[in-house]
Amino acid sequence: MTTIRRSVILHSRPQGAATLDDFAVVEHGIPALAEGEVLTRTLWLSIDPYMRGRMDDVPSYAPSVKLGEPMIGETVGEVIASRHAPFVAGQIVLGARGWQSHIVSPGAALTALPDGVPYSTYLGVLGMPGATAYAGLRDIGKPQPGETLVVAAASGAVGSVVVQLAKRAGARVVGIAGGVEKGRYVREVLGADACIDHRAVADLPAALREACPQGIDVYFESVGGAVQRAVYPMLNDFGRMVMCGMVAEYDDAEPAPGPNLRATFRKRLRIQGFIVHDRSEAIREWRAFAAPLLASDELRYREQVVEGLENAPAALLALIGGSNEAKVVVRVADPSPSRT
Amino acid sequence: MTTIRRSVILHSRPQGAATLDDFAVVEHGIPALAEGEVLTRTLWLSIDPYMRGRMDDVPSYAPSVKLGEPMIGETVGEVIASRHAPFVAGQIVLGARGWQSHIVSPGAALTALPDGVPYSTYLGVLGMPGATAYAGLRDIGKPQPGETLVVAAASGAVGSVVVQLAKRAGARVVGIAGGVEKGRYVREVLGADACIDHRAVADLPAALREACPQGIDVYFESVGGAVQRAVYPMLNDFGRMVMCGMVAEYDDAEPAPGPNLRATFRKRLRIQGFIVHDRSEAIREWRAFAAPLLASDELRYREQVVEGLENAPAALLALIGGSNEAKVVVRVADPSPSRT
Numbered sequence: 001m002t003t004i005r006r007s008v009i010l011h012s013r014p015q016g017a018a019t020l021d022d023f024a025v026v027e028h029g030i031p032a033l034a035e036g037e038v039l040t041r042t043l044w045l046s047i048d049p050y051m052r053g054r055m056d057d058v059p060s061y062a063p064s065v066k067l068g069e070p071m072i073g074e075t076v077g078e079v080i081a082s083r084h085a086p087f088v089a090g091q092i093v094l095g096a097r098g099w100q101s102h103i104v105s106p107g108a109a110l111t112a113l114p115d116g117v118p119y120s121t122y123l124g125v126l127g128m129p130g131a132t133a134y135a136g137l138r139d140i141g142k143p144q145p146g147e148t149l150v151v152a153a154a155s156g157a158v159g160s161v162v163v164q165l166a167k168r169a170g171a172r173v174v175g176i177a178g179g180v181e182k183g184r185y186v187r188e189v190l191g192a193d194a195c196i197d198h199r200a201v202a203d204l205p206a207a208l209r210e211a212c213p214q215g216i217d218v219y220f221e222s223v224g225g226a227v228q229r230a231v232y233p234m235l236n237d238f239g240r241m242v243m244c245g246m247v248a249e250y251d252d253a254e255p256a257p258g259p260n261l262r263a264t265f266r267k268r269l270r271i272q273g274f275i276v277h278d279r280s281e282a283i284r285e286w287r288a289f290a291a292p293l294l295a296s297d298e299l300r301y302r303e304q305v306v307e308g309l310e311n312a313p314a315a316l317l318a319l320i321g322g323s324n325e326a327k328v329v330v331r332v333a334d335p336s337p338s339r340t
Numbered sequence: 341m342t343t344i345r346r347s348v349i350l351h352s353r354p355q356g357a358a359t360l361d362d363f364a365v366v367e368h369g370i371p372a373l374a375e376g377e378v379l380t381r382t383l384w385l386s387i388d389p390y391m392r393g394r395m396d397d398v399p400s401y402a403p404s405v406k407l408g409e410p411m412i413g414e415t416v417g418e419v420i421a422s423r424h425a426p427f428v429a430g431q432i433v434l435g436a437r438g439w440q441s442h443i444v445s446p447g448a449a450l451t452a453l454p455d456g457v458p459y460s461t462y463l464g465v466l467g468m469p470g471a472t473a474y475a476g477l478r479d480i481g482k483p484q485p486g487e488t489l490v491v492a493a494a495s496g497a498v499g500s501v502v503v504q505l506a507k508r509a510g511a512r513v514v515g516i517a518g519g520v521e522k523g524r525y526v527r528e529v530l531g532a533d534a535c536i537d538h539r540a541v542a543d544l545p546a547a548l549r550e551a552c553p554q555g556i557d558v559y560f561e562s563v564g565g566a567v568q569r570a571v572y573p574m575l576n577d578f579g580r581m582v583m584c585g586m587v588a589e590y591d592d593a594e595p596a597p598g599p600n601l602r603a604t605f606r607k608r609l610r611i612q613g614f615i616v617h618d619r620s621e622a623i624r625e626w627r628a629f630a631a632p633l634l635a636s637d638e639l640r641y642r643e644q645v646v647e648g649l650e651n652a653p654a655a656l657l658a659l660i661g662g663s664n665e666a667k668v669v670v671r672v673a674d675p676s677p678s679r680t
Binding site: 221237259 | 393561564583589596597598601602607610611
């Protein structure tokens with residue numbers, strides 16, 4: 001068993017746009033396990049937009065990553081040593097957090113994963129991003145038959161689930177995604193009624209008006225910026241904005257002005273942010289609901305696999321820049337031969 | 341019986357700030373009643389901030405007042421002729437709408453008022469403004485014991501009820517009101533824990549920080565502008581903004597930029613607008629709840645009486661400018677001698 005672990009740490013806080021220089025790869029020994037702890041070898045690391053926010057020293061729902069400490073992130077790992085009774089070497093678990101080749105976790109934070117679907121799906125469609133789509137629609141967006149829902153980053157980890165759930169709810173679904181191929185995927189595979197390529201259209205408001213002739217009832221927000229400015233005036237009476245993220249603005253050193261809020265009472269709008277971790281029961285509910293749909297191919301997903309922990313920083317920067325194709329996961333290592 | 345009615349009409353649409361020249365007083369004959377209609381003689385006219393919005397030709401939850409037509413407004417009137425069976429001359433009714441000395445209404449729109457409390461209270465503390473405070477707190481603000489609630493225009497028709505209901509809910513209540521006398525009333529009569537004079541303080545954010553050492557959980561918004569800009573960054577996690585109005589911005593020709601919405605997911609904020617007329621059951625509920633409290637003096641209110649229909653325009657402009665002292669009602673006429 002190796003006694004070295006590799007970590008990707010936060011080397012410096014971004015000034016404006018984050019760069020590769022803000023990260024560093026370091027190697028350390030692996031500490032001995034205390035009672036109740038479990039050591040995992042990371043197989044898959046999830047790359048998600050919220051990680052950019054943790055690089056800044058700004059008050060938020062979760063503490064910032066400290067300079068010199070490993071970046072935060074969800075992983076799937078294989079247990080290689082355990083001082084927490086339920087876990088034994090060789091098990092595959094969810095819940096160890098960090099951009100690290102090996103992670104020491106409190107055993108109570110871990111969940112054993114069943115075989116049956118690819119482990120990486122527990123970081124995407126079956127994991128936090130899928131549950132985010134589910135909880136945001138269930139508790140805030142509440143799309144109704146015949147309503148129009150617009151979702152930003154529609155081919156992404158959260159957006160691709162939003163598209164499919166909103167279609168199941170009977171809504172007209174208009175995706176926004178950058179690039180021809182993403183648009184085709186959103187329409188033809190995920191089933192959206194339309195998908196706007198925000199990079200290709202010269203006039204986003206006009207494109208939205210054409211795609212949403214009845215206005216917009218629900219906007220699932222994850223990008224902010226120009227898309228938010230185009231959508232907001234098109235919200236119908238009793239419109240809902242499900243505020244999940246604003247990735248296009250995460251590199252802004254100063255927050256840009258937002259929308260004037262007079263429309264909120266003129267149109268009785270609801271603008272509400274949420275974090276799926278506040279609704280942990282939603283994650284369990286979603287997993288129970290979605291796993292059979294995934295197995296029967298009624299719920300579609302795709303992943304973009306990045307090879308190697310050292311490439312996680314570039315993967316995050318690409319995600320923030322919108323050049324990813326789908327949910328991004330980093331393959332850190334393969335399972336032990338005895339498992340494959 | 342007079343056959344002339346006086347009306348205050350919208351003479352021109354405001355360009356920026358509304359002025360007295362945007363109104364005109366006209367006299368016309370009173371049309372004959374059709375079957376089902378009721379003619380009332382107006383006793384009290386309510387003056388409310390929303391009226392300013394109806395002077396603009398902007399899409400909203402209710403149509404604009406047309407040029408040359410009477411301004412909209414709630415009244416208490418005395419029936420002087422009826423072709424709607426339940427109503428007879430001499431009854432006092434709520435529901436006739438318009439800045440007019442005499443109003444022809446469909447009988448179905450009217451509600452007979454009992455004696456017992458001053459009729460004008462049905463335009464204020466027992467009426468739409470009181471019910472607005474009640475519904476906004478019940479459905480959106482939901483103040484909890486120990487939370488901090490801030491309410492703008494705290495001495496006004498809506499705000500004065502918000503203060504009292506939030507105190508009953510166990511919240512720390514901080515009012516914002518312009519002027520020493522209003523602040524004294526908000527603290528000593530309505531029972532707020534503190535009241536900030538936004539005209540007197542040089543540094544509104546600092547004054548809010550001092551008055552709200554635990555941050556702000558609920559903001560009941562009716563003014564917008566500088567107060568909104570000061571409150572928004574102080575909202576706590578899971579904070580709620582009850583969007584009722586933004587009177588300080590109603591004269592703006594172009595909407596000012598609003599707050600950046602990144603805080604909505606960082607702090608899981610809920611920003612929601614509402615109109616009490618969408619929740620008509622709330623008006624009935626509120627009246628049933630509040631009338632006994634009013635009778636026993638557990639619910640406090642005050643009114644500023646403006647004499648004469650022709651002074652309604654100046655009363656509205658003063659209200660928009662914030663120089664009113666309390667809920668504003670116009671005494672248009674006295675009840676018939678037989679009733680007094």
